[in-house]
Amino acid sequence: MFDDLRDLYQEVILDHGRKPRNFRRLDDADRSGRGDNPMCGDRMQLWVKLAPDGRLADVAFQGKGCAISMASASLMTETVRGKTQDEARELSGKFRELAMTGTCPDCGASLADEMERLQVLGGVSEFPSRVKCATLAWHTLNAALDNEGKEVSSE
C-alpha cells in the first residue's frame, strides 16, 4: 500500500527519526535558537557550541515533531559539526533549495560530500506540505547563528 513512499521514508530517515543523534541540551552553548511550525505543533530548540576559531564545535537539539523534521535536525547536527559559520549558512541555503526543488545545481561546487549526505531528504520536495518539516531545523540553525534568540517559524 505504501511501497512508493520508501523514497521519502528511506531507512536512514526512519532511523534518524526514531533515534535522533545529538538529541540533548548543551548547557554551555554560545548560540541557541527556537523553531516552531505552529500548524503542525512541531517545536525544537537548538544549541551551538563554538570553537575558539569560530567553527561549530558541537550542535545539539531537542524537540518534538514528525519523522521528517526529527531526521532532518539529526542529520543537520552531524553535517554542520566542524564547519565554519559561513559554511553552515551555505549548507542551509543549499539544503533549502534541495528540499523545495529536489535538486541543487550548485551543490557540486563546494561542500559536495555534505550535500550528498543530505540528498536522502530530497524526496520531500514532492510533498509540498512537508517541505517545512525538513527545513525547520535549518531555519532554526540560521536563527541561532544570528543569535537572535527569538522563535522562528517556517510557515
Add this chain to the structure above:
Amino acid sequence: MDGAVAPKGTGGFDVARIRQDFPILSRKQRGKDLVFLDSGASAQKPRQVVEAMTAMMETGYANVHRGAYLLSERATEAYEAARRAVAGFLNARSEREIVFTGSSTAAINLVAHSYGRGVLKPGQAVLISEMEHHANLVPWHMLRMSHGIELRVARVTDAGELDLADLEAKLADGKVGLVAVTHMSNVLGTVTPAERIAKLAHAHGAKLLLDGSQAAVHRRVDVQALDCDFYVFTGHKLYGPTGIGVLWGRMELLESMPPFLGGGDMISEVTLEGFLPAPVPAKFEAGTPPIVEAVGLHAAIDYVQAIGMPAIEAHERHLVDHAMQRLSAVEGLTLLGHAQDRGGVFAFALDNAHAHDLATLLDRAGIAVRSGRHCAEPLHARFNVESTCRASFGLYTTEGEVDYLAEALGKAREFFR
C-alpha cells in the same frame, strides 16, 4: 429537485446514489479512489449546489436590495428566499432572525463585537469550554483584552464530554453574561447537551451561543427546542459554498445589539453628521452580501432536507458505531474522546507514527484526513497530545471507506516499525 432522495418511511438511505451527486468522489487520486475523510474541515459539493450557483450567475445575477430593475428584484428575491430556507432549516420564529455572514467565524466575531461590547459590561464573564475551535476562543480573548470581560473555561472530562458540574459551578456567581460553547466538537465528535446547557445558563442569568459548525451538518437543529439564544453555522461544511455563514439570534437580542460593520445596506438614514441603522437583519449585513453563496446554501439545504436530516443522522450513527468498532481494533491506535453522544469525527494518534507522517501515508492510499491540532490547540494540551489525525464523515461516507481506513492504519503501523 433532481437529486438523492431517500425512500420515505423505510429508513433507507442509498449512499451509492448520493455519491453520484458529488462529481469529485468518482475522481482518482494518483490512480487510487478518493476516500475523502475531511468533511469536518470542508465538505464536498453536490451537483445541485454547483448548478444552482452557476444558473444564478448565468441567468439571474445582479446586486440585491438596490436596483429598481427586474434582474435586481429577482436576485433580491433569490437572496431572501435563501434566508427563509435557513429559517426553516433552524426552525427560527422569523426569517428576520437570520443574519448572513461570511462564515461561522465571522458570525461569532459579530456577536463578540456587537453583543460583547454593546450589551455585556466590563466585569461580566463569558464562559466557553476546553473543546472550542479557535473561532469560538480567540474572539473572546480579544473581548477580554479590549473590554475587560473575564473569560471562563468549563472543563472537559477524560471521556471527552462537557463537565456540566464544572460549567454550573462557573455560572454560580451570576457574573456570566454569555455561555458560548460548541454544539459538536470538531475534534472529539462529542455532541453537547444543548438543552441542559441552555437551562443552566438561563437559570443563572446568562445567554447561550451554540457553535453549530459541525452539529448542523449531522443533526436536525431546532433553535426553539434547544432554547438557545444564538446559533451559528457555516455553508461550506453543509455541502454548500465557502464564503457564507449564518448567525441566528433571538429577535429581541439582535434588536438590542449595535451594528458591527458599517457600510451600505445596513442603514436607514445617513447624513454627514451621523446615521440611523436599518432594522434587523439588514443592520448586520453591511456591504454587498454573499449573494451567489446564499443561493448555493439554499440549494444545499434543499439537498439535505430532501434526503432528510433524520435519515442522514441514522446513516452517520451507523457509520460511527462501525468506526468505533473498527478503529478500536487497530493496534497502537488511541482515539481521543469516548463521548456517549457523538458524531462522525474521530481524532486519533498512532503509537509509532507522528500525525503528519501518518497523514502522508494515508494520502498515498488515497485517504484524505486532516493532521495537526484542528484549530483546537488547548484541547490537544488537555489530552496531552502534540497533534492528531482526524477522520470526519459526511453523508456520502461509506462503511467500506471506514474499513479501508482501518486497514491502512494497520499497514501504516507496520511501515514505521
